[in-house]
Each structure stands twice: as C-alpha cells, then as structure tokens.
Amino acid sequence: MTTSVIAKGIVPRISRGVGGRSRVALAVGGTLILAWAVIALFWPHLAPYDPVHQDPLHRFAPPGPGHWLGTDQFGRDTLSRMLAGARPVLQVAPLATALGTLAGTVVGLVAGTFGGLVDEVVMRVLDAIVVFPTIIAAVLFVALSGRSVTAVVLVIAASFTTIVARSVRAATLVEREKAYVEAARLRGERSWSLMLREILPNVTTTVLVEATSRFGDAIFAAATLSFLGLGQPPGSPEWGASVSDNRTWLQIAPWTVLAPALAIASLVVATALVADALRSRWEAP
Amino acid sequence: MDMHSQNLLDRRRFLAGSGVAGLLALVAACSGGAGTSTGASSQQSATGSLPATSKRGGTLRAGSPPPPTAVDPITMYDGTAIAIVQLVADYLIWLDKDFTLVPRLAERWETPDGGKTWSFALRHGVVFSDGTPLDAETVKASFDRLLDPDNKSAALSAFDTVLAKGGVAVKDPSTVVFTLERAFSDFPYLVSAGNYNTLILKKDYAGDFTKKPIGTGPFLLQSYDPSKGATLVRNPKYWEQGKPYLDGVEIKFYADDQADLLALQGGDVDTQILSRPALVSPLKGAGDIAIDQVKSTGFIALTLRTDQAPFDRKEVRQAVAYALDRPGVNATTYDGIGALGNDHLFAALFPAAPTDLPQRAKDPAKVAALLAAAGVSKLSFPLTFDPPSKDYALTVQSQLKEVGIEVTLDQRTSADFYGGDQEKDTPWLFTKANLVGWAGRAVPSQFIIPMVKSKAVWNGSKYANPALDAAATAYDAATTDADRKAQAEIIAKALNDDVPVIISVWSGNVRAYNGKKFTGVQAHPASYVDFTSVSAL
Numbered sequence: 001m002t003t004s005v006i007a008k009g010i011v012p013r014i015s016r017g018v019g020g021r022s023r024v025a026l027a028v029g030g031t032l033i034l035a036w037a038v039i040a041l042f043w044p045h046l047a048p049y050d051p052v053h054q055d056p057l058h059r060f061a062p063p064g065p066g067h068w069l070g071t072d073q074f075g076r077d078t079l080s081r082m083l084a085g086a087r088p089v090l091q092v093a094p095l096a097t098a099l100g101t102l103a104g105t106v107v108g109l110v111a112g113t114f115g116g117l118v119d120e121v122v123m124r125v126l127d128a129i130v131v132f133p134t135i136i137a138a139v140l141f142v143a144l145s146g147r148s149v150t151a152v153v154l155v156i157a158a159s160f161t162t163i164v165a166r167s168v169r170a171a172t173l174v175e176r177e178k179a180y181v182e183a184a185r186l187r188g189e190r191s192w193s194l195m196l197r198e199i200l201p202n203v204t205t206t207v208l209v210e211a212t213s214r215f216g217d218a219i220f221a222a223a224t225l226s227f228l229g230l231g232q233p234p235g236s237p238e239w240g241a242s243v244s245d246n247r248t249w250l251q252i253a254p255w256t257v258l259a260p261a262l263a264i265a266s267l268v269v270a271t272a273l274v275a276d277a278l279r280s281r282w283e284a285p
Numbered sequence: 286m287d288m289h290s291q292n293l294l295d296r297r298r299f300l301a302g303s304g305v306a307g308l309l310a311l312v313a314a315c316s317g318g319a320g321t322s323t324g325a326s327s328q329q330s331a332t333g334s335l336p337a338t339s340k341r342g343g344t345l346r347a348g349s350p351p352p353p354t355a356v357d358p359i360t361m362y363d364g365t366a367i368a369i370v371q372l373v374a375d376y377l378i379w380l381d382k383d384f385t386l387v388p389r390l391a392e393r394w395e396t397p398d399g400g401k402t403w404s405f406a407l408r409h410g411v412v413f414s415d416g417t418p419l420d421a422e423t424v425k426a427s428f429d430r431l432l433d434p435d436n437k438s439a440a441l442s443a444f445d446t447v448l449a450k451g452g453v454a455v456k457d458p459s460t461v462v463f464t465l466e467r468a469f470s471d472f473p474y475l476v477s478a479g480n481y482n483t484l485i486l487k488k489d490y491a492g493d494f495t496k497k498p499i500g501t502g503p504f505l506l507q508s509y510d511p512s513k514g515a516t517l518v519r520n521p522k523y524w525e526q527g528k529p530y531l532d533g534v535e536i537k538f539y540a541d542d543q544a545d546l547l548a549l550q551g552g553d554v555d556t557q558i559l560s561r562p563a564l565v566s567p568l569k570g571a572g573d574i575a576i577d578q579v580k581s582t583g584f585i586a587l588t589l590r591t592d593q594a595p596f597d598r599k600e601v602r603q604a605v606a607y608a609l610d611r612p613g614v615n616a617t618t619y620d621g622i623g624a625l626g627n628d629h630l631f632a633a634l635f636p637a638a639p640t641d642l643p644q645r646a647k648d649p650a651k652v653a654a655l656l657a658a659a660g661v662s663k664l665s666f667p668l669t670f671d672p673p674s675k676d677y678a679l680t681v682q683s684q685l686k687e688v689g690i691e692v693t694l695d696q697r698t699s700a701d702f703y704g705g706d707q708e709k710d711t712p713w714l715f716t717k718a719n720l721v722g723w724a725g726r727a728v729p730s731q732f733i734i735p736m737v738k739s740k741a742v743w744n745g746s747k748y749a750n751p752a753l754d755a756a757a758t759a760y761d762a763a764t765t766d767a768d769r770k771a772q773a774e775i776i777a778k779a780l781n782d783d784v785p786v787i788i789s790v791w792s793g794n795v796r797a798y799n800g801k802k803f804t805g806v807q808a809h810p811a812s813y814v815d816f817t818s819v820s821a822l
Contacts, residue, residue: 056616
C-alpha cells in the first residue's frame with residue numbers, strides 16, 4: 001500500500017514560524033476583512049437609511065449629523081450605500097477566487113503531471129486565453145449573458161484559471177521530477193494516482209498562495225467591472241459603480257467618491273496584508 | 286428613435302420628424318390668422334457688432350458623443366451630427382432658444398389662403414461656400430429630396446399628411462411656393478430648424494456631406510474623423526456680415542456624458558454640444574464652468590402597455606401616476622429646471638395647453654385605493670429603458686418603492702432598446718413598461734399623432750380612443766384659438782384620465798461652457814448650436 005510522502009514528513013515546507021511584523025499584518029488585515037464580512041452580512045441592520053431611498057431635498061448634503069458621509073445626487077445616504085456595497089463585492093470575490101483556483105489547479109496539475117501532448121495543448125490554449133484582455137472578454141461575456149453576479153464571477157474566475165494553472169503546472173513540473181514521485185511511479189502507481197495522492201498535496205502551498213493573492217485581485221476586478229458598468233443592474237450600491245457614477249461630482253461632493261473608493265482600498269489592502277502574512281508563514285524555510 | 290431625451294435632443298437619437306417649438310411665432314400665427322407674415326418683424330440685425338468685452342478670433346472646442354451613423358443632413362437624427370451640419374449649412378428659418386422663428390435663408394413668408402399655400406421669399410445675396418448662388422430651384426431641390434421616400438429622411442414623418450412630393454414649386458428665382466395637402470397654420474415650423482433635416486443643400490448633393498461639405502452656414506468643415514471629431518473654420522462667404530466672430534470650431538468626441546463633462550472641467554474643451562441637466566447644473570459656478578438654461582417641450586415618457594396586464598386596468602396606471610413625486614423627479618432628473626407634467630401632451634409652453642386640469646400630485650392613499658379597486662394586492666413590473674433615462678428610472682424605482690410598488694430595472698443599450706422590428710418586437714414599443722426620451726416638438730400634434738392616436742406608428746402604450754382620435758384631427762384643422770383650446774381640452778382630459786403614458790416633468794435644457802474664456806454660448810431647447818454670436822473674452 002502506498003504511503004503519502006506528506007505523512008512521512010518528507011516535505012516539511014510549511015513553517016510554523018512567523019515574524020512579528022507578519023503577525024501584525026495578519027491581525028490588521030484579518031480584522032478589516034472580518035469587519036467587512038460582518039458588514040456584508042448585516043448591513044440592513046447597520047445602515048441608517050435604505051441605500052436606494054432618494055431624498056431630493058437633501059441632494060449633495062455634506063457629511064454631518066443625519067448623514068455622516070453626506071448624500072449623493074439623488075439625496076441617497078453615502079454611508080448606507082457604502083455599507084450595502086460590501087455585500088456584492090464579498091459575494092463575487094470569494095466565489096470567483098474559489099472557482100478560478102479550483103479550475104486552475106486541475107488544469108495545471110493535469111498539464112504538469114501528464115506532460116507531452118496534453119501539456120502542449122493545454123498550455124497553448126492557456127497562452128491564447130492569456131493574450132485576450134480580461135476586460136474585453138468581460139464586456140463580450142456580459143453583453144451576451146446579461147449583467148448578473150454569475151456573469152461577473154465567471155469572467156473573473158476564467159481570468160484567474162489561466163494564472164493559477166501556470167503556477168500550479170510549474171510547481172507540478174518541479175515535484176514530478178522528485179524522488180518520492182519516482183519512487184511512487186516505480187511502485188506502480190498510475191498517473192492519476194500520482195497526481196492526486198503524491199503531487200497535489202505537495203503543491204498545496206502554491207495553490208494557497210495563489211488563492212490568497214487572487215482574492216485581492218478578485219475584489220479589485222469586481223470593483224473595476226462595476227466601475228465600467230458591467231456589474232449589477234443600475235441603482236446597486238456597488239462600490240465601483242458608485243465611484244463611476246459620482247466621479248463627475250468630485251469637485252462639489254468629493255465624499256460621494258471618496259467613501260466607496262476608500263472602502264475598495266481598505267478591503268484590497270487588507271487582503272494583501274493577509275496574503276503576504278500567510279505567504280511568509282507558508283513559505284518560510 | 287430618440288436620443289438624449291433629457292436634453293430634448295437625445296444623445297443617441299432624436300425622435301424622427303421632430304420639430305422643436307417656436308411658440309411666440311405660433312402665437313402670432315394663431316392670433317393673426319391665415320395670411321400673417323411672421324418673418325420680417327423678427328429679422329435679426331446683420332451688423333455683426335461684437336460685444337465690447339469680446340474679441341474676434343479664437344477657436345471654440347466643444348465636446349460631444351460620436352455620431353452613431355453617417356453625418357448626412359438628410360438622414361441624421363443624432364445631436365452631434367445635427368450640430369456639425371448646422372454649423373455648415375442653414376435653414377430657411379431658424380428656431381431660436383426662446384421659441385421664436387428667426388428668418389435665415391428666407392426673409393419672409395406668407396399664406397394667402399388660410400394655410401393651404403405658403404410662399405417664402407429668399408434672402409438676396411446668399412452664396413454657398415463654393416460660390417454658387419442660392420436660388421429657389423435649390424430650395425425646391427432640397428425639399429424634393431426630403432420628400433422622396435427613397436431617401437428615408439427623418440423629416441418625412443413631420444410632413445406626413447401635410448406636404449407631399451410635388452408640393453414644392455418655384456414662383457421666381459427668389460420665391461418658393463409650398464402647396465399643402467391640407468391647411469396647416471403651423472407650416473413654417475415644419476420648414477424651420479424645428480424639423481432639423483430641412484437644411485438647404487446644393488442641387489447636386491449626393492449624400493456625401495463630410496466629403497463635400499458645401500453649405501451657406503457660418504463655418505466650413507475642414508476635416509472629419511468619425512472616431513475623433515471635426516474641425517471647422519470660419520466661412521468668409523457667410524451671408525451675415527461680420528459673423529461669426531470665431532475663427533473656428535473644433536468638435537471632440539467623447540464616449541459618454543461623464544468623460545465629456547470631465548473634459549470640460551479639465552479644460553480640454555470649452556463647451557458641450559449636448560449637456561445633461563442633472564449632470565451639469567450642479568456644477569454651475571464651480572471653477573470656470575458657466576451654464577445657460579432654457580425651458581423646453583421634451584420629456585421622458587413612462588409608457589404603459591394598456592393591452593397587457595397589469596396595465597390593462599386604468600386604475601393600475603393611475604396608481605403609478607399618483608405614486609410619483611413630480612417635483613422630486615424634476616430635481617433628480619433635471620436639477621429642478623424642468624416644469625411639472627400632468628400626464629398629457631400639452632406643455633405649459635404650448636398656447637393651447639388646458640389650464641383648468643388639476644395638477645396630479647403624489648397621493649399614497651389614492652394609490653392604495655386604486656390598486657385595491659383593480660384587485661391588485663402587490664404590484665410589481667419590469668421597467669425597460671436605455672442609458673440616457675437611467676437617472677429617471679432610478680427615481681421612479683425609488684419613489685414607487687415608497688408606496689409598495691416594486692420595479693425591476695431592465696437597462697438595455699440604446700441600440701438594443703431602439704433596435705428590432707417596429708412592427709412586432711422593438712423594446713421601446715413592445716415592453717410592458719418603458720421609458721422613452723421624446724425630443725421637444727414645435728406643436729403638440731407632433732406628439733399626439735405618432736404617440737397616442739389609435740394604431741399610431743410610435744404608440745408604445747397600444748392606447749386606442751376614438752374620441753381622442755377625432756379630437757386630434759379636429760385640433761389640427763382648427764383655425765382659431767378657441768377651437769384649438771376646446772379640442773386640446775378633450776385630448777388632455779382623455780390622456781390625464783386614461784394614463785397611457787405618464788409625463789411627470791417637461792424637461793429643461795442646458796449648455797455648459799467655460800465662462801472665463803467665451804461669451805455668447807447659449808442653451809437651446811433642442812440642443813441646437815448657433816455659434817455665430819460666440820466670442821472669446
């Protein structure tokens with residue numbers, strides 16, 4: 001019976017050690033992400049106003065009592081829209097990241113493990129996809145399928161698949177040449193078994209690092225697509241769309257742009273902090 | 286069909302056959318009765334005197350969206366193409382910002398027989414930019430071209446049942462005579478800029494305007510790139526002495542409203558061809574931006590299908606009408622510069638507008654009662670629209686939500702919204718509820734005939750009311766103010782009560798410009814451009 005090399009401690013790459021700076025980064029980033037996650041779940045209880053409610057008598061009200069982050073051109077409360085905007089982005093980013101990482105891992109593993117013609121075909125297809133700009137692909141896809149969360153998730157996941165697949169393939173090619181894989185092959189393990197039982201556990205770090213990095217990218221991509229009008233239907237308090245809709249008012253009502261822009265920035269920075277900290281932890285010698 | 290409705294002149298399309306009103310002249314025409322000449326009294330000064338603080342020279346840079354189709358005076362329907370052509374070519378009559386008819390290539394006009402025949406005396410000494418003199422044969426050729434169905438001019442619908450092919454004749458080299466199908470006292474509007482395709486072009490014009498841009502207008506089209514813009518220089522042969530003051534105009538294309546406005550804010554352009562009130566008005570006085578504004582007769586129609594549930598019940602349509610806070614719509618969509626609508630097609634600017642119909646206002650109790658009477662416990666419906674109507678759609682959704690009516694927004698591209706077959710599936714005529722931007726019109730008939738008469742070509746509500754049809758026909762034939770008002774009242778009451786379309790606000794229009802660098806830039810009810818009086822500071 002074959003025994004996993006992980007069980008034998010042959011690949012002790014994941015370190016338990018983590019520096020003080022990483023711990024701070026992890027704590028700060030994690031807290032911010034957790035806070036936004038809580039807001040995404042419970043914003044209806046936290047927002048002072050209905051985020052789509054219009055109050056024509058208080059258009060462009062500056063921040064102050066009643067509207068702590070002011071109002072926009074329709075008299076909608078900026079704070080409420082910022083809080084409600086957390087949900088769309090935190091619906092899209094985890095889903096797109098998970099889907100893209102899963103698909104990329106499968107593709108990368110298959111290409112790296114089987115090599116030869118399979119590798120050649122898969123890599124040429126990936127090359128073809130990579131040269132096609134993500135935004136143009138998104139525009140085409142959303143134009144064909146209509147605006148929806150599903151469309152945005154699929155577009156982002158597709159772009160991540162190519163990136164993750166390349167990284168996983170590279171890691172697989174390295175692992176494939178190692179002695180424990182050769183030993184397993186000599187024991188008569190078939191390629192599928194080699195891939196799933198021997199190589200996959202040893203490229204997990206690569207997959208996790210990719211996933212954490214892609215999560216931040218997914219947030220930014222979701223915001224970008226909604227900025228371009230490819231996100232949810234009009235009226236949604238999506239952060240990207242809010243920046244786009246209000247950029248004209250930057251001169252007279254900067255709060256309408258700054259609030260959603262800072263929300264995007266805080267979440268992207270938080271995921272970057274967490275990703276860096278985890279990468280340090282996992283990849284430490 | 287339409288374009289930038291907020292501006293009267295829609296960004297993408299202008300309801301074909303439109304004509305924007307010239308109401309003061311309409312008053313004159315109506316009160317004076319048949320045979321009244323309206324031209325000479327309002328003729329502009331041709332001195333071309335420059336304001337004391339201004340100077341000659343300079344180039345005005347204007348931002349605008351790229352035209353979706355070819356810049357062809359015969360077929361054009363979008364605001365940018367219309368603006369470019371208006372700078373190069375001219376009309377018999379100009380429609381001014383205050384709705385007056387201003388003589389241009391025609392110096393005066395008259396009807397000897399109560400509106401059945403009209404003769405127009407042409408201005409002497411006008412030459413095209415290539416030196417060809419303007420004469421009556423040229424004017425006849427221009428209208429013959431528009432009246433030929435093969436040329437598919439947007440002007441045709443305005444002439445429908447009024448002027449047919451063969452109805453234009455040359456009396457002498459400087460007089461053109463129009464013989465109409467029926468008496469029509471508002472005819473001068475149909476040959477004015479209000480019917481924007483009626484530009485006077487050379488007899489041999491062959492549809493290649495951007496390659497051979499020959500006109501009698503104040504500027505010459507020097508270059509045109511469909512993706513970048515247009516460059517125009519002063520026409521030294523322009524008939525109005527001393528004008529224009531500018532050396533040239535440069536039009537730059539921007540893909541959307543915001544990019545256009547940001548270019549103005551950033552100093553890349555000096556004015557806009559199509560300014561959106563809700564977007565531009567709040568910036569008045571911010572930095573160098575100045576804004577000119579006017580009233581207009583355009584609107585965004587909330588059209589309800591009267592032949593489909595739930596809007597086949599009059600009570601449901603009325604409930605939606607009573608759910609709207611009209612001053613709120615005016616504030617969010619037109620920054621408050623529009624005028625409240627009352628769900629009929631007579632703007633207060635139209636002389637025949639009824640004055641005794643109570644203004645409809647938001648009434649949640651009435652909404653509940655009407656829905657209960659219709660047996661509708663929970664009303665929800667999709668609202669289809671294109672991007673220029675987005676602000677209006679968001680406001681409708683928010684306001685109806687307050688009274689428990691759920692609206693799902695269905696935004697389409699303009700190409701999709703106005704695409705498809707007008708006989709069976711185009712969204713703007715066949716969806717359950719939609720928003721259509723209607724450009725301003727010179728006379729209410731230009732709304733009534735295509736929009737709400739039974740089986741009319743653009744009757745998106747599928748409304749049919751024989752009494753209204755009869756009143757509309759009688760309104761057109763009326764020759765006195767009293768007759769018109771009587772028929773207008775019948776039409777307005779029917780529309781107000783039946784609510785096939787909800788007209789909550791009549792739009793206003795604006796034009797933003799750099800007030801520190803230029804003066805004389807004016808808004809226009811239809812976003813038309815007349816830069817002859819613009820000068821640098």
